[in-house]
Amino acid sequence: MSQRVPIRATAKMKELMGFYYMMAKSAENDPNQKIAWITSGGPVEILHAAGVIPIYPENVAAMAGTMKISDEICAIAEEQGFSRDLCSYARTDIGSALSGKGPIMGSASPKPDLLVCCNNICGTVTKWYEELQRIFNVPLIFIDAPFQYGIKDRPEAIDYMEAQLRRMMEQVSEVTGKPFDMDKFMETLELSDRAVKLWREIQDLLQHKPAPMNSFDTFIHLAPIVTLRGTQGCIEYYETLKAELLERIEQGIGTLEKEEYRLGWDNLPVWFKIKFLSERFSQHNAALVVSTYTRSFCYQAEDRDISNPLRAMSADYLAGYINHGLDFRERELTEMVRDFSLDGFVMHSNRSCRAYSFGQYELARTLEDKYGVPVLLIEADQNDTRMWSDEQVGNRIDAFMERVASKKQRNIA
Amino acid sequence: MSSNIKSVLEPFEKVKDDLYFFARQAKQNGEKVAGFLCTYSPQELFHAGGYFPVRVIGKEGGTPLADQWLQQYACSFAKGVLNLGLTGDFSFLDLVVFSHTCDTMQNLAEVWRRRVEGMPIIVVSTPNLNGGDIALTYLKRELTRVKEEVEKISGNTITDANLLESIRIYDMHRNNMRKLYEIRRNNPSLLSGTDMFTVVLSSMLMKKEEHNKLLEVLITELQKVPSQKEDKPRILVGGSVCQAQGFIQSIEMSGAIVSDDDLCMGSRSYVIPPIPQGDPIEMLAQMYLSRIPCPAFYKPGYDPAGPYIEKIKSGNVNGVIFLQTKFCDPYGFNYPYLRKRLEQEGIPSLLLEVEQNQPVPEAFRTRVEAFVETLIK
Amino acid sequence: MSAYYVMGLDIGSATAKAVLLDESGYSLAFAVRPTRGRLVQSAEEVKQEILAHTGVSEEAVKAIITTGYGRDIVQNKTKSLTEITCHARGAYATMPNIRFVIDIGGQDSKAILLEPDGQVGRFEMNDKCAAGTGRFLEVMARTLGIHLDEMGDMAIHSEKYSKISSTCTVFAESEVISLLAQGEEIPAVVSGLCRAIAERVYGLASRVGITPPIMMTGGVAKNKGVVNWLSRILNQEMIIPPEPQIIGALGAGIMGLEMIKKSNEKMNIITQNT
Incomplete structure (x- = not known):
């Protein structure tokens, strides 16, 4: 392959996301259309079933990051006393809520009638949503998803989730003023289930050599599964993308001129440096083909009871990568190394995300010592450019790739 | 301070030189010691299971061993205790108990489990939703599970009678500590903040039975002293510092008196409304959910500024100093709101970022002195 | 020829x-x-x-x-x-049994594990900050009004060392000033600074997994104070090549x-x- 062939579906996704944000924005002035702000790991199916439009502050913050306006928005929150040591998504979002500045058609997200916070991604969201509640003075639904220290999820935690989700239905219907539609909910769960499975299949297609797209693409194509899971549009989009990837596989189209090395990525992307990182790894003929981050949006519980959809949902919302301890994470990482034929793993030690990052040093050492997988740690931040240096990171990538290359040559010889 | 009170304070002060003086003493007598990292660990359960529960605390100095496993942006408390775990300083502990609070503690428990050798650990999955029947049901099941785990590890059966007795002792202790706080709120000069924090520190490192006896004597002695007029500005210390002693001392050297606090290793853990006698597990669950919540938790309808304003008003506090541990998220998110509310109440406040494993820096003293100067009218 | x-x-x-x-x-x-x-x-x-x-x-x-x-x-x-x-290749060429390289340069420090055949294994570099680098010593020498080259000898001849808790260059600078204000002797402060660097580098090295024999390279390897502290803290001999730079x-x-x-x-x- 000589020329980089762009993914056609990207245009369709931009259209889909543009439409979604336009619809949300116009709903702001419609008193009958309720809007909820929700965490990325939140049980959004309940909102869709109740006809509430979900807005994802994390997604909006990431957009601000890629548009490189997050620093100035963070500064607004910092002026109010939010320390620079706090999560840069939270600072971006709070700064945006306080000032009205944001990446959606030049302004902030449409104001919420309801807040939904699920702590299955981190404890920071608890604090972040408390602050949003103080700013907007609207109801906050808090779903506590106990962190699972062991590999097997605890039944009492699933019961706890189920009880909370049932209560959430009541709370949501108080906001909408309409009874909760159970049939619509079951339909939504099924749509969500199909989207989640498609998203997993799409990522698994990257096991193919050469990978038909790379993780920098999946970071971008992640938006619909985060914001639109539970809708028909989401499924249609991923079916289109999947068909295109299958076509690329058939034609042997990859994303690099020559895919010599395959790497995994851990933690959130560095949103404002996607291009830099993508180019730097490309220079070394290295493709990032799997990430724990994009896979986080397709976790389903291991022994889920499909005859009881609400119960299965309760288990699924506990089942994510970062809601689990290090034994689980070790297992996931090594499976990725095996299934995606990885030559190494890149770990973004993300200053904003203590939940994701603490434990990486331990996992890195385990991957190296127990499994012989080279690991590169990049100290950075998902949204705060002030933590970044092109020079330093570039230098580390070069050194790491020199190491990966010499290891691979030796193994061949 | 009367010489009586001075001599009453002596036994508390043993922990100043050697934090684990009493723990080691107990070990020599063949007793088992459990270390807990958080005031949300249900110590009553471990007490009833035959353990002497002591708080796990770091010490001054670098944390080179912990730096291997935790990033530069991990808080100094997590690094400090992990470092001592790795050097073997805690090898005298028979058990270490973590509670699920913030992201840092969560991952610290995981790193500890995989890298610190020599003792089993138990993680209590404290619900981060505080309040309501749903959380209560979950916590009861979790505490039952923990109880069974303690029984398995210790080989001791925990009967309801044992557990009720442990709850009684701990309740009495909380009552005594509350009384002491109340005395100081009205009359802070009777006992300096520095001495008060020695008492607080020792409360986590001594047997509650012993501590109760000493507290009762101290309270009786303090009640004998006629109230004095005090013209030093009264400071309330808030924030996330666990080892507050050095900082409190430094604040008091600047001419103020620390008359109250809103610290977890301080007044917060003693404020629990009375729980009706009943099933001990239910009682424990109720108690832990009705506390002033850890800032990492969500409690519907709770206003974090509430306890501050109440204490400021009832104790005639002149100013607030926040001792914020660097990289502590839960408190970091509360700060802007607290500052705003205090401003609205006309209470001056000062934010100081601190590292728990370092001596009080020179800049800290300067800033505190300047702040106290503004309070002296 | x-x-x-x-x-x-x-x-x-x-x-x-x-x-x-x-x-x-x-x-x-x-x-x-x-x-x-x-x-x-x-x-x-x-x-x-x-x-x-x-x-x-x-x-x-x-x-x-x-x-x-x-x-x-x-x-x-x-x-x-x-x-x-x-650095790995150079160290291996100088001494083929070397398994570990600590390089402290002007602006960064690194720890590299060498496979027995001299290939690069795991490595770490300092984060975006001057702590634990030659730059740190340079700034401190200026603060103390002494020459950078004197520091090593000064440190090893001082029996005492000051406790410098901050490895942040900016904070350490103010710490040094307040130590001097408290009457600390300059050599003790210098020794303390060398120790602070060594501790910082120890953190880096231990993350890689310290494996002797260890060679130290880079300009700071000429500073006997740092070398001395490193070998004490790591409890290992530091092999210094004739021209570490x-x-x-x-x-x-x-x-x-x-x-x-x-x-x-x-x-x-x-x-x-x-």
Whole structure:
């Protein structure tokens, strides 16, 4: 392959996301259309079933990051006393809520009638949503998803989730003023289930050599599964993308001129440096083909009871990568190394995300010592450019790739 | 301070030189010691299971061993205790108990489990939703599970009678500590903040039975002293510092008196409304959910500024100093709101970022002195 | 007389280093010059200096391998490689049983684990901050009003050391000032500073997994105070090569030599086949 062939579906996704944000924005002035702000790991199916439009502050913050306006928005929150040591998504979002500045058609997200916070991604969201509640003075639904220290999820935690989700239905219907539609909910769960499975299949297609797209693409194509899971549009989009990837596989189209090395990525992307990182790894003929981050949006519980959809949902919302301890994470990482034929793993030690990052040093050492997988740690931040240096990171990538290359040559010889 | 009170304070002060003086003493007598990292660990359960529960605390100095496993942006408390775990300083502990609070503690428990050798650990999955029947049901099941785990590890059966007795002792202790706080709120000069924090520190490192006896004597002695007029500005210390002693001392050297606090290793853990006698597990669950919540938790309808304003008003506090541990998220998110509310109440406040494993820096003293100067009218 | 020569150029933030090797890998000469922010110019100067000194013509140099922060700025290079690869290779060439390299340069410090065959294993570099680097000592020397080169001797002759808790350059500076205000002796402060660097580097090294024998490279390896503290804290002997500063340039040169030999082999195979 000589020329980089762009993914056609990207245009369709931009259209889909543009439409979604336009619809949300116009709903702001419609008193009958309720809007909820929700965490990325939140049980959004309940909102869709109740006809509430979900807005994802994390997604909006990431957009601000890629548009490189997050620093100035963070500064607004910092002026109010939010320390620079706090999560840069939270600072971006709070700064945006306080000032009205944001990446959606030049302004902030449409104001919420309801807040939904699920702590299955981190404890920071608890604090972040408390602050949003103080700013907007609207109801906050808090779903506590106990962190699972062991590999097997605890039944009492699933019961706890189920009880909370049932209560959430009541709370949501108080906001909408309409009874909760159970049939619509079951339909939504099924749509969500199909989207989640498609998203997993799409990522698994990257096991193919050469990978038909790379993780920098999946970071971008992640938006619909985060914001639109539970809708028909989401499924249609991923079916289109999947068909295109299958076509690329058939034609042997990859994303690099020559895919010599395959790497995994851990933690959130560095949103404002996607291009830099993508180019730097490309220079070394290295493709990032799997990430724990994009896979986080397709976790389903291991022994889920499909005859009881609400119960299965309760288990699924506990089942994510970062809601689990290090034994689980070790297992996931090594499976990725095996299934995606990885030559190494890149770990973004993300200053904003203590939940994701603490434990990486331990996992890195385990991957190296127990499994012989080279690991590169990049100290950075998902949204705060002030933590970044092109020079330093570039230098580390070069050194790491020199190491990966010499290891691979030796193994061949 | 009367010489009586001075001599009453002596036994508390043993922990100043050697934090684990009493723990080691107990070990020599063949007793088992459990270390807990958080005031949300249900110590009553471990007490009833035959353990002497002591708080796990770091010490001054670098944390080179912990730096291997935790990033530069991990808080100094997590690094400090992990470092001592790795050097073997805690090898005298028979058990270490973590509670699920913030992201840092969560991952610290995981790193500890995989890298610190020599003792089993138990993680209590404290619900981060505080309040309501749903959380209560979950916590009861979790505490039952923990109880069974303690029984398995210790080989001791925990009967309801044992557990009720442990709850009684701990309740009495909380009552005594509350009384002491109340005395100081009205009359802070009777006992300096520095001495008060020695008492607080020792409360986590001594047997509650012993501590109760000493507290009762101290309270009786303090009640004998006629109230004095005090013209030093009264400071309330808030924030996330666990080892507050050095900082409190430094604040008091600047001419103020620390008359109250809103610290977890301080007044917060003693404020629990009375729980009706009943099933001990239910009682424990109720108690832990009705506390002033850890800032990492969500409690519907709770206003974090509430306890501050109440204490400021009832104790005639002149100013607030926040001792914020660097990289502590839960408190970091509360700060802007607290500052705003205090401003609205006309209470001056000062934010100081601190590292728990370092001596009080020179800049800290300067800033505190300047702040106290503004309070002296 | 060698048929050809190879040059290794290490363009660091503080100094530019050059090493010239003959075809057998024998190091003919080396040169070191401060960069003072003029990377391109100093690279050229150090290159010309070594050529003039040895009398080797520029045409006889078959490969120039560059490394260091300025490695990509240098013109007419054959290839550039990172300091990690070059320091490891240089250390291995100096002493083949070396398993671990600690390099403390002007602006960064690194710890590299070497596989038994000299290949790079796990490595770590300091984060975006001057703590644990030569720059830290430079700033402190200025604060104390002493010369950078005096620090090592001062530290090892001081029985006492001050406790410096902050490794942040800015905070440590104010800590040093308040220590002096409290009447601390300068040598004790210097020893404390060397210890602070050593502790910081220990954190880096332990994350990689300390495996002796350990070689220390980079300019700071000449500071006996830091070396002394490092060997105490790591409880290991630090092997210091005669010219610790040029190990990266040496490694670069050797990598160049290997490249030439490899392509010659390929050429031979092709000629034999035809």
